[in-house]
Amino acid sequence: MNQMKYHKRPVxxxxxxxxxxxxxxxxxxxxxEAEWEKAARGTDGRVYPWGNDSPSSLHANYGKxxxxxxxxxxxxxxxxxxxSPYGVYDMAGNVxxxxxxxxxxxxxxxxxQQNPEGLPTGGFKVIRGGAWNSSAKNLRSSDRYWDPPSFRxxxxxxxxxxxxx
Numbered sequence: 001m002n003q004m005k006y007h008k009r010p011v012x013x014x015x016x017x018x019x020x021x022x023x024x025x026x027x028x029x030x031x032x033e034a035e036w037e038k039a040a041r042g043t044d045g046r047v048y049p050w051g052n053d054s055p056s057s058l059h060a061n062y063g064k065x066x067x068x069x070x071x072x073x074x075x076x077x078x079x080x081x082x083x084s085p086y087g088v089y090d091m092a093g094n095v096x097x098x099x100x101x102x103x104x105x106x107x108x109x110x111x112x113q114q115n116p117e118g119l120p121t122g123g124f125k126v127i128r129g130g131a132w133n134s135s136a137k138n139l140r141s142s143d144r145y146w147d148p149p150s151f152r153x154x155x156x157x158x159x160x161x162x163x164x165x
Contacts, residue, residue, distance in 0.1 A: 008075035012095045012158040016125045016149035019098045019159035028161035033101040033126050033144065034116050035162060040092070040129075040141035042085030047140055049084035049091040055136045058082070060093030062139055064132045072132045092139035095158035096127040103146035125149045127157050 014022075023029050031039070040049045050059050059082035061074040077089040084091050101107075102122025118126075124146035130138035137143065147157065 006070055006073075008078075009070065009073040010076055010090065010095045010158045012073075012156060013152055014098075014157070014159065015152040016098050016147075018152075020100070023159070023161035026161060028163040030098055030100040030159060031162040032115075032117055033099045033128065036091075036097070036099050036128050037141055039086050039088050040084050044085070046085070047142075049088070049141060050082050055092065055139050060130070060139050061090075061132045062093040062130055062134050062136065066133075074132075091129055091141070093130050093134065094132055095129070096131050096134075096145065096156050097129045098157055098159045099126045099128055101126045103144075123148065131156055 020030050040046075046052055048055060048059065053059075055062060059079060061072075061079065064072045074090075074094055076094075079089065082092060083089045101118030102120075103124040103126045104119055104122060107119060108116070125148070127145050127147055128143070130143065138145070151157070
């Protein structure tokens with residue numbers, strides 16, 4: 001990743017604690033799952049960050065099955081047609097992203113309707129957004145998955161930081 005050709009690629013291969021610590025070190029934090037989804041779906045409940053049209057290579061970096069090379073990653077912000085209604089890039093594909101919430105299959109059946117912040121504890125953390133080797137289904141703004149917070153691999157997951165204005 002120290003090579004110049006990788007400098008605009010997303011961070012990946014970090015566990016949840018490292019992602020959270022980095023965000024804190026720059027005065028930010030990981031988004032809640034609800035914040036992440038709102039940034040992707042907008043106020044109109046779109047299926048994908050760019051709208052309801054099926055994904056294409058103009059929207060997201062995905063569908064590169066069997067690939068595990070850094071070359072599979074797209075430079076951050078390079079897919080203009082894939083940005084969310086709030087102007088956020090790369091919310092679908094490229095790398096899965098850690099969020100702050102603990103995973104629970106049934107949490108949203110009983111969670112607060114406004115700004116749910118997730119459970120205080122759990123065994124798995126939520127990841128969102130899909131990756132370069134994901135199917136189109138994983139790119140949906142509502143799709144969610146989980147991993148142990150200690151999970152890290154050479155290629156997944158990544159993260160983004162947020163800060164309230």
